[in-house]
Amino acid sequence: MxxxxxxxxxxxxxxxxxxxNAFSYKDISKIIDIKTSSIHYxxxxxxxxxxxxxxxxxxxxxxxxIKTKDKTPLEKIEKLFIYxxxxxxxxxxxxxxxxxxxxxxxxxxxxIELLNFTKKLIDWVTSILNEGQDLxxxxxLTDSELRAKxxxxxxxSLVQLSRIEYQNNSIDGIIEIILDDLLIxxx
Amino acid sequence: MxxxxxxxxxxxxxxxxxxxNAFSYKDISKIIDIKTSSIHYxxxxxxxxxxxxxxxxxxxxxxxxIKTKDKTPLEKIEKLFIYxxxxxxxxxxxxxxxxxxxxxxxxxxxxIELLNFTKKLIDWVTSILNEGQDLxxxxxLTDSELRAKxxxxxxxSLVQLSRIEYQNNSIDGIIEIILDDLLIxxx
DNA sequence: AACAGTCTATCTACTTATAGGTAGATAAAT
DNA sequence: ATTTATCTACCTATAAGTAGATAGACTGTT
Numbered sequence: 057m058x059x060x061x062x063x064x065x066x067x068x069x070x071x072x073x074x075x076x077n078a079f080s081y082k083d084i085s086k087i088i089d090i091k092t093s094s095i096h097y098x099x100x101x102x103x104x105x106x107x108x109x110x111x112x113x114x115x116x117x118x119x120x121x122i123k124t125k126d127k128t129p130l131e132k133i134e135k136l137f138i139y140x141x142x143x144x145x146x147x148x149x150x151x152x153x154x155x156x157x158x159x160x161x162x163x164x165x166x167x168i169e170l171l172n173f174t175k176k177l178i179d180w181v182t183s184i185l186n187e188g189q190d191l192x193x194x195x196x197l198t199d200s201e202l203r204a205k206x207x208x209x210x211x212x213s214l215v216q217l218s219r220i221e222y223q224n225n226s227i228d229g230i231i232e233i234i235l236d237d238l239l240i241x242x243x
Numbered sequence: 244m245x246x247x248x249x250x251x252x253x254x255x256x257x258x259x260x261x262x263x264n265a266f267s268y269k270d271i272s273k274i275i276d277i278k279t280s281s282i283h284y285x286x287x288x289x290x291x292x293x294x295x296x297x298x299x300x301x302x303x304x305x306x307x308x309i310k311t312k313d314k315t316p317l318e319k320i321e322k323l324f325i326y327x328x329x330x331x332x333x334x335x336x337x338x339x340x341x342x343x344x345x346x347x348x349x350x351x352x353x354x355i356e357l358l359n360f361t362k363k364l365i366d367w368v369t370s371i372l373n374e375g376q377d378l379x380x381x382x383x384l385t386d387s388e389l390r391a392k393x394x395x396x397x398x399x400s401l402v403q404l405s406r407i408e409y410q411n412n413s414i415d416g417i418i419e420i421i422l423d424d425l426l427i428x429x430x
Numbered sequence: 431a432a433c434a435g436t437c438t439a440t441c442t443a444c445t446t447a448t449a450g451g452t453a454g455a456t457a458a459a460t
Numbered sequence: 461a462t463t464t465a466t467c468t469a470c471c472t473a474t475a476a477g478t479a480g481a482t483a484g485a486c487t488g489t490t
Contacts, residue, residue, distance in 0.1 A: 059439080075345035078264045080475060094440050096477065149344055156403040157336055157344040158262035167407075174407050202416045206397060209404055213396035216343040217361075229389045237424065246465080267449060281466050283451065434489085441482075448475075456467075 060098045062088050068109045072148045076106060077158055103166050106155075110169040113151050114176065121180055129188035133207075133238075136181065137231050140211040144218045144227045152177070153212045178204055185238075194238050210234060247285045249275050255296045259335045263293060264345055290353050293342075297356045300338050301363060308367055316375035320425075323368065324418050327398040331405050331414045339364070340399045365391050372425075381425050397421060 057065075066087050070079035081092040081102070099105035124132045143150060155162065155170050162170070181204035188194030197203045214230055244252075253274050257266035268279040268289070286292035311319045330337060342349065342357050349357070368391035375381030384390045397417070405414055 074348045075262060075264060077262060078345050078348040081477090082474075090439095091441060092476085093442080093478085097439065100477085102476070147347075152407075153340075153400060153403065154344050156406055157341050158265050159403075159406050160334075161261045161265040171407050174404070198420075199416060202413060202420060205401075205404060205413055206417055206420060209397055209400040210393060212403070213340065213400035214392075216340065216400070217392060217396050219343055219346050226389060226392055229386060230393055233385075233389060233393060268451090269448075277465095278467060279450085280452080280468080284465065287451085289450070432490090435487085437486075438484085439482105440484100441480100443479085443481100445478075446476090449473080450471105451473105452471075453469085454467100455469100456465105458464085458466100460461100460463075 059088070059090060059094075063090075063095055063098055063105070064108050064112055067105055068112065068151075069148075071106075071109060072143075072151065072154050075154055075158055076102075077161055103163055106162070106166045107169045110151060110155075110166070110173050114169075114173050117173070117176055117180070129184045129191065129193060130239075132184045133181075133188075133235075136211065140215055141227055141231075143215045147219055149215050149219070150212050152208075153216055177208060181207055188238070193240060195240055207234060246275070246277060246281075250277075250282055250285055250292070251295050251299055254292055255299065255338075256335075258293075258296060259330075259338060259341050262341055262345055263289075264348055290350055293349070293353045294356045297338065297342075297353070297360050301356075301360050304360070304363060304367070316371045316378065316380055317426075319371045320368075320375075320422075323394075323398070327402055328414055328418070330402045334406055336402050336406070337399050339395075340403055364395060368394055375425070380427060382427055394421065 063084055066084050067079065070083055073079075081095045084090075084095055085092045095105075099108060120135060124135055127135075140150065142148075152170070152174055155166075159167065159170075178201065182201045185194060185197060185200040185204055185207075189196055189200065210230065214227055218227055250271055253271050254266065257270055260266075268282045271277075271282055272279045282292075286295060307322060311322055314322075327337065329335075339357070339361055342353075346354065346357075365388065369388045372381060372384060372387040372391055372394075376383055376387065401414055401417055
């Protein structure tokens, strides 16, 4: 892994852990032993760095979409759960959550990139829900895009909640509830 | 309203709009025309100010709990919806969401205060759900505390999501879904 | 193969702005 | 006389970004 990728990964961790305005080039520089000015060489502005981070996540998402193309809707949705479970376990938060709470402090290009990512995620989950309904695996939903948003926000803020709570074992219970609400042949 | 209350209110708005680490005493000073050092007189450290903000929200919450004591569970839960709808309309975010994303940058006393608030909110919603079940208005839920958390987190990150979206009219639709999931005599 | 030029990635050293906070003066209110 | 609430003036640390030097790798020319 080259320095540029290293920077993105470290920054990604810092972003997820502390928020966009709460980490600095110096934080990165201390971790991977590089001068802040060298980080500026790769990412002239912090916005550039932020965009690179989101692009990385977008990449991962797109790859997941492709890789799970032929899986069942249930398997697809479980991929999503696994992702958020891991965030939870590592006391992390999803980038959407990490960035939106300080949204008004971000500048345009970064906001646009975040919008891109969010849109892609919503579209994917919506299509999974639609597919599940067509295959009669999921209950009939009145508005699958709204349901998709609900599902995403569930996961999104769960990881946030789990950080405040004493016992952060809520996630499994909640995922169970979500699945129960979704699947046709339960109870 | 005296200066101290003014400071809290302005800071509250800034916190909700930009996050805790993204607003400064100077921001406040510019808005209400007071020197930053005078703000330090009222709130020696930023943590003190943060705690005061949460305390205010805790106050409001406690008053709401008392005021709605004799209302139906449905009316109580609608009070909650109204609160989040208003946040949405004003491009705001709930304090829990605003603070948790940067949780690891906050220091102990502030974190504890946030935990207090969150716990109170969860307990309240849990009791509403229990009451609703006892009165046979709400469906039987396997774990009402988990359901309460889910409900709160839904609202919490919904307001976050609605900020990124082009058309932020999701909230009404989602609240409808949540209610449909909850109420016994629908459709 | 040798040389000149260019590109890449880093460095040191700096600037400008802001953050959070402190010290001490002051004027009015109690 | 003391407390309350404000001020001016300062300090120290850090943020983000810029300028310019340098060393090594890569490239094209003779």
